[in-house]
Amino acid sequence: MEDGSEFSAVPIRDDQLVAWPRVAAIAAMVGFSLPTFLTGLEVFAGLSPVDAMWALFWGSLIVTFVGCITGYIGAADRMSSYLLVRVAFGDKGAAFVNIAFAISLMGWFGLNINLFMDTVGRLAVDMWGMNIPKILLAILASFCMMITTLIGFKAINALSTLLIPVLIIVTALFTKSAFANHSLSEFLEMEEPARAVGENAMSLGDGISWVVGAIIIGAIILPDITRFIREKSGAVYTAIICYLIVQLLVMFAAGLAGVSSGVFESYFDAEGVSRTDVILKLMLDVNLGIGAFIIIIAGSWVLNSLNLYSTVLSTKATFPKLNTKWLTIGLGVVGVVAALLNILGAFEIFLWYLSIIFIPVAGVLIIDRFFIRPKVYNLATLSDNNTLNIPAFTAWIIGAVVAILADRGTIPNITGIGAMDALLLSAVLYFIFTKFISKVSI
Secondary structure (H helix, E strand, O other), X not given: OOOOHHHOOOOOOHHHOEOHHHXXXXXXXXXXXXXXXXXXXXXXXXXXXXXXXXXHHHHHHHHHHHHHHHHHHXXXXXXXXXXXXXXXXXXHHHHHHHHHHHHHHHHHHHHHHHHHHHHHHHHHHHHHOOOOOHHHHHHHHHHHHHHHHHHOHHHHHHHHHHHHHHHHHHHHHHHHHHHHHOOHHHHHHOOOOHHHOXXXXXXXXXXXXXXXXXXHHHHHOOHHHHOOEOOOHHHHHHHHHHHHHHHXXXXXXXXXXXXXXXXXXXXXXXXXXXXXXXXXXXXXXXXXXXXXXXXXXXXXXXXXXXXXXXXXXXXXXXXXXXXXXXXXXXXXXXXXXXXXXXXXXXXXXXXXXXXXXXXXXHHHHHHHHHHHOHHHOOHHHHHOOOOOOHHHHHHHHHHHHHHHHHHOOOOOOXXXXXXXXXXXXXXXXXXXXXXXXXXXXX
16 A cells, blocks of 8 residues: 555555455454543443443444444445545535545544543653653654554554554453442442433433444444455454444443442542543553553554544545645644644533434435445546535435434434434435435536
């Protein structure tokens, strides 16, 4: 991949294909990131352990379903998610969607840099008495991520393969600490934490939406890496390993560790205490020490390299003449600025609406690829593409708006899960529009 062709607006070549476990290693690494740990904490903080486990399971199952299908499409058509969006929505429609994706991914990039510099800075003080300037941590982290992104899939894969065994051990320590004070039966008998009462109350549907919102964008852009898989079935295995095994277990381990430590009642909502403080306290309570550094550095490095990689792909799909190197550097700088703006404060809102805004894209893409125009997902279509697929664009907008209104209580919620409302509504609307509107594009 040294020729840079993996960033170009053409499908992947046969000589660039690899065995599926190499791609699964990259996808699985995302599960060992700080946002995944924090999602587990949030769900367990708002629900009883039994309801929280169900929320994690059903949320992960929904994301796995989406990831299996989108990942399979990427492996079958050898296109990134942004080229697939170009076919589904038309060039102008895709430009709008892909720019929205790029903005969201830059938000994720900045969020993870923010988490990284805050947590590493606090760990350095607590463990070694070192006060490292946050701006220095942000710049160093972003530099490493930019270099990895510039090298491309090969570098991200090598980093993931090297670090996964270590992170499995660290996560096992989290799980062990959770069961040090309570048995599984004792966990199952616990009620909601005190913070889950009143204005902080969370329903099971809320918990599922929380899980979906935290990780759904990764499933939607999974074609960015599954396009490298030699066998199409490997994309399905990759999605299952990433979302239904690794991320589910990591969220489960973090949540149970939080319940076992009593962090929700004594620390989670204390004045001036951030989510970073909570995960840091848990890591130190479990005596992770250097393991905490490994989780933060390794997880953030791979996750943000993927975020930046996908942002470059989305931007290049819309503006193919941009220079890849300078685009990567420029986006990395934007990410550092976003981190220094301290967007962590909007973490909850960001996750909540992320699924609702972007999952309709998956609904349209799945219906178009399998039921409406399965034969157009190829290079010939990209070279002579429609300008705008009006039914696709309309279904996406309506699906997102209706789901947001339902989530805010303005209109009835159909499934109780905002993300599912968005997926189903956009898929059904697109199918209806294409069957009853003869001219589907301009």
